[in-house]
Amino acid sequence: MKGTKEMNGCTGMCRTCGKCLGRGNDDRKAAMMIFPPDLAPDLRQRGLGAAIDMGTTTIAVTLWDLGGASLLAGGSCANPQIEYGADVISRITFCSEQDGGARLLRKRTLEGINDKLRELCAKAGRGSEEIISAAVCGNTTMSHIFAGFSPVPLAKAPFTPQYDGTLTMHGRESGLAIHENAMVNILPNLGGHVGGDITAGLLAVRFMEQKQLTLYIDIGTNGELALTDGSTVCVCSTSAGPALEGAGIKWGMKAGPGAIERVRIESGTVKVQTIGGGQPTGICGSGVIDAVAQMLSNGLLTARGRIVSKEDALPDFRSRIEEQGKSRSFVLCFREQGAPITITQEDIRQFQLAKAAIQAGSRMLLSQMGKGCQDIHKILVAGAFGSHIDMKNALITGILPEAAEDKIVFMGNAAGAGTAMALLSAEEMEKAERMPSRIRQIDLAGKKAFQKLYLASMNFSSKARAGGLA
Known part of the structure; x- marks a missing residue:
């Protein structure tokens, strides 16, 4: 549980902006996770779980056996949104100027995540429909786009997010290639400019x-x-x-x-x-x-x-x-x-x-x-x-x-580690939910x-x- 594991997959941007010159292929973001020694996974559920860390540039995904809290596979890919801007401001601008821009970015993000989920399940010899639980983190803009909210208000004072606390969806509603009745939890944002990825990171480093x-x-x-x-x-x-x-x-x-x-x-x-x-x-x-x-x-x-x-x-x-x-x-x-x-x-x-x-x-x-x-x-x-x-x-x-x-x-990929912790333990999820008020x-x-x-x-x-x- 505390160890790390080398994983393979593309994290490059060659198909979108070409900045990696067609040679990006490293999965250190998915692999480099450090867990606190006091982590106590629930070990009650039977099935698969997915922890998804949506970075602005890279999306990292890890696949878990919930019953044993064991890591089955992990990998990362370029965030497909990068085709529409290198940072969150440019993507918010795209959403404000392009009719249906937020829907397009969500569609592209889900395509990238789902391709990675299917790939990891294939590596583990399992089916993506066996994923019954998922935890997702990202900065506020990424979380809004994933959840189907427009990120445009995040660029205007008072920079207020369009939802508070943890956002929970069913598998079918989320658009993820998982069991249709799976529970998907998006970790709570800490504010308009600080998202659930930092909630996850702060959780992992105590x-x-x-x-x-x-x-x-x-x-x-x-x-x-x-x-x-x-x-x-x-x-x-x-x-x-x-x-x-x-x-x-x-x-x-x-x-x-x-x-x-x-x-x-x-x-x-x-x-x-x-x-x-x-x-x-x-x-x-x-x-x-x-x-x-x-x-x-x-x-x-x-x-x-x-x-x-x-x-x-x-x-x-x-x-x-x-x-x-x-x-x-x-x-x-x-x-x-x-x-x-x-x-x-x-x-x-x-x-x-x-x-x-x-x-x-x-x-x-x-x-x-x-x-x-x-x-x-x-x-x-x-x-x-x-x-x-x-x-x-x-x-x-x-x-x-x-x-x-x-x-x-x-501290390694603390956001990825914290998201996995929230996936594997209800107690850790509750700690994350209390953070915004503190x-x-x-x-x-x-x-x-x-x-x-x-x-x-x-x-x-x-x-x-x-x-x-x-």
């Missing part, structure tokens, strides 16, 4: 039981954050964009074979490591973080995020700097066949936007409690992406708040203080340029 100042960060297309001092709990959501998941980057791809996941610049040489150890075909989110951090540490980026000129670079790196007009790129690796894989100036800009959103959100929550980074006791980093980043490099870039490395704990959402939209923090967070710190954080 966030409500933390006694000292603890920061929770779920890094993805949206950056969701929570902060507690043991009595008060605040949450917020920032739009980090898809760069940290490999999209919106020139050579970006989902984490899969051929993706550069590690970059090291030492003694004037650049070393890259790919998933699977094969020839590089692109770069995923963890590789982007490494590349930016290593470029900062070696004087290849200015504090404002500009790639330095050939003249300003050390001699060993001049052959790797490409200049086209005012735009520059840095070559991560030359290839015998195909163009060199580079980090472009626009890639750096997209990374800065993402890191500024997460950094400003963290600082905003801390300011609400009159605290600073130095007061943090523990930082819980969730998301499959967070489980594969280099901690030191994340600190150098500013993605994670300035803190001692021993304060940071990677948590305060901080709406960042339109707040001048957040805008100032966001702009201030765009630049890289002088400590990063010096080669690391003290």
Whole structure:
């Protein structure tokens, strides 16, 4: 129950936006789940259960034997909605401007989920009609679309969700390829901008039981954050964009074979490591973080995020700097066949936007409690992406708040784990249902203080340029 299991399946975006260059194939989001030791599954029902984590970019599904609380199969796929926008704002805009837009997005989402459900059942030698229970989580926009509600009101003040608490459907009503009388529970949202995926994540990491100042960060297309001092709990959501998941980057791809996941610049040489150890075909989110951090540490980026000129670079790196007009790129690796894989100036800009959103959100929550980074006791980093980043490099870039490395704990796909917990235990579901009344959402939209923090967070710190954080 507490272990993880490697699973196969496509998490790429090749059929929709092509950003992964046709090579996305990794299921770490489905596999990397960590459960608390006090979890006690019910073990009373006989049949199958499905836990569905609807991310903005990736949908992860796990199939469970309810009677034994055993994981039968798991996998993930690109969220088909990405064809209509990379983030929730663009999808809400699509729904507002396109007649029947929300219905179309729901239809496409269900197609993706149902294909994955049937695939997992086939792997387990079972039929999808044997699924008698399902738990679903997602950010507020994803949950609204899945449940058949228009997400358009979520983009307008006062950003009020169209339903409260846990939403329960029967299998036939849900549109899922499961038993028609199955019970489907959509985990409760925490507010207009913070959804049931964070409810699930906080459940999995036992966030409500933390006694000292603890920061929770779920890094993805949206950056969701929570902060507690043991009595008060605040949450917020920032739009980090898809760069940290490999999209919106020139050579970006989902984490899969051929993706550069590690970059090291030492003694004037650049070393890259790919998933699977094969020839590089692109770069995923963890590789982007490494590349930016290593470029900062070696004087290849200015504090404002500009790639330095050939003249300003050390001699060993001049052959790797490409200049086209005012735009520059840095070559991560030359290839015998195909163009060199580079980090472009626009890639750096997209990374800065993402890191500024997460950094400003963290600082905003801390300011609400009159605290600073130095007061943090523990930082819980969730998301499959967070489980594969280099901690030191994340600190150098500013993605994670300035803190001692021993304060940071990677929690895996907490949203997926919490959704599975709610599926397997009525007690865990009840804990999730009580969360909204105990948590305060901080709406960042339109707040001048957040805008100032966001702009201030765009630049890289002088400590990063010096080669690391003290």
